[in-house]
Amino acid sequence: LRRAGLGLLGFGTVGRALANLVVEDRSRLERDVGVHFALVAVGNRGVARKRAEWSGGAPPRFTEDLESVVDDPDVSIVVELLGGLEPAGALVARALAAGKSVVTANKLLLAERGSELAALARMHGAGLGVEASVAGGIPILRALRESLAGDALLSVGGILNGTCNFILSGMEKTGRSYAEMLADAQRLGYAEADPSADVLGGDAACKLTLLARMAFGQEVALRDVAKEGITHLMPCDFVYAKALGRTLKQLATCAALPDGRLLLGVRTHLVAGHALLAKLEGPFNAVRVVARRAGELVFTGRGAGGDPTAVAVLSDVLELARAVRPEVPPFGFESLAPRRLAGPEDFVAPFALRFVVRDRPGIIAEIARCLAEHEVNIDAVLQEPFGEKSALPFVMTVEPIAEARLLGALQAIRELPFHAEEPAAFPMTS
């Protein structure tokens, strides 16, 4: 039986779930996978408390000296679950430089330093497992790296933030406000006390960066992703969405234009009601891949949480432990081509524009004039019978238009004096 000594950096939700999995399922793993796993050392702050939480028989060595976990001669695979750039980055680099394979769920670290760490891994003959860094329990990176390796990809993306999806599908279902649903998400543990990474789109943008590198082999950086939060959504938006036969979803999207440039964004889309992604409710993730030959694939599952993420971490640990020699660093994190980016002038879609105005005559005419001046063609005007004279919501849909031109028109409209809320624009996609 092959033996793998694990060193765990970080003993929070995912670390505990992974430790439970390795301890409880040891005999099943030995039988099915042919590897004997030993959890050798666990590094975390507040180690006395963490040690007290241990319930799985003989405990591993608990320590606050994180470097000692990496340096432990019995540790052959380091699992980094600290999150954040430091000290995680230094510890991962230290392990790789010592020829030890690393498995990490740290999307921020990979988005910022993925290529450098992959090169370090290759130089020292170590492996680097990253499956858990995107969409938790959904095995999307392995699908891109192995299953679709023979195909050419056209687009990748989807619902990458479960917190946003919980809030949006809850607003749709209950008619409640963003603030109420956010409070619910926080109460249920789906959102942090400071939810900004989730609700402002940064988390989804980070995952999209990694997906885009894997899928298209370009050096995409976090700052290349145009992002927009969900904090401005109002209950009326869901009423109009329904009237349009659509649903509001935060989608992270990366599409390759025919000339090879990538169009990257995190936005709230009005998704067609018949689309699979429109049906996904609650704190789940869905990744949609369109490949030239394989067509459209959709993968859904739990994008976060201790147990699903631990299963993804373990899948990398198993692959590294079974490998005759550690796999070369995963496809998409080294030898990347320079990125070639498209911008808002390349993002063309029909949009729905939502305005909330103080009722007075001639408003639609003024907006229509602004749109016409920017050559934006109105398709329809929807006004549901609700709202008050001081804050009357209505929606205009416009024919397919480049986002850049639409933003110009909206800039002019925004300066008109009758708005009770900031205007919002949602692309309508399928």
Add this chain to the structure above:
Amino acid sequence: LRRAGLGLLGFGTVGRALANLVVEDRSRLERDVGVHFALVAVGNRGVARKRAEWSGGAPPRFTEDLESVVDDPDVSIVVELLGGLEPAGALVARALAAGKSVVTANKLLLAERGSELAALARMHGAGLGVEASVAGGIPILRALRESLAGDALLSVGGILNGTCNFILSGMEKTGRSYAEMLADAQRLGYAEADPSADVLGGDAACKLTLLARMAFGQEVALRDVAKEGITHLMPCDFVYAKALGRTLKQLATCAALPDGRLLLGVRTHLVAGHALLAKLEGPFNAVRVVARRAGELVFTGRGAGGDPTAVAVLSDVLELARAVRPEVPPFGFESLAPRRLAGPEDFVAPFALRFVVRDRPGIIAEIARCLAEHEVNIDAVLQEPFGEKSALPFVMTVEPIAEARLLGALQAIRELPFHAEEPAAFPMTS
């Protein structure tokens, strides 16, 4: 650059798609994957016609002598796309015995002889790639084998036959009859001239056999799957499904009971309208996996067709070509435990029973008496205002009951004299 010489057995839709892929994308594959592929030989009947179809530069050796493809010293990987048990089985065995790796999309061969072929592969140090055998372009076997290897599975299954899904979702959408939708499917190339393997459930049962072996490591055989076709479905069934907030879907399901026994079936289910699988329209597949820790995962995509299947075949070819030594035969095809099966006495669900009767007084009372005698509790009776006196459809829903007991009741009801059509029973699941 590593070199891989491919020998192709069968040059139909998938074979041609694979050849196109390898030829057209040769430079991309060399760059991304680091392997130079040469299509060395193609074996098929009517070789003059097949050779005439070649359009990709210097043609490979075309031959009707299939053994010569396997024996060609330049062929290191044999791709078997003949289908059926023979001569495919003898050729695959011949290749493996010579130490050549084999990639096959042949689900019937794997269902009947998978374990034997896997053992042969191991004995001779050859690899055996089977990804394309289940759900075409959906990378489900690799997900089970690698991504979920660290988890314990609870159930696996889904919509495994795209032809049935095309017919059922078409009946739902258009109100047309089974026969009309089948004719449509045949016209569009989604169904064969003899559609029985698809519409009677055999194709889905075969795929389920392979999935069940992979997921649960038991020696499941094709005959262990209880199967039912879709040929008895009537337009009224979709009207009642809608009234129940549900959709009719052919689902292949394999669930592990707490005692480890497997419950296997291919049936038409009344799926809850909010379930993702209820939303899948057209000739697509969806595989649903429930794992103890990772939770529910759903994978959707194209389950058939030349290009998607060729991408799946190529993913195995790439894995074998890149491997330092061929992977051991895939998890789930050897060292299987004896199967332990559950039966209709273990399949418990609420059911909807559809009757079409010649109208006369007291029918519901007679049916209710039969059900009561078998201790089946009626939940509700639905009768939509359509049908004629000579063929009046209605539906009874019953509380959760073991299928075995329900079948007993239905046997008695079937003997009553007022039926205009065979009664039908659909489990209601989510």
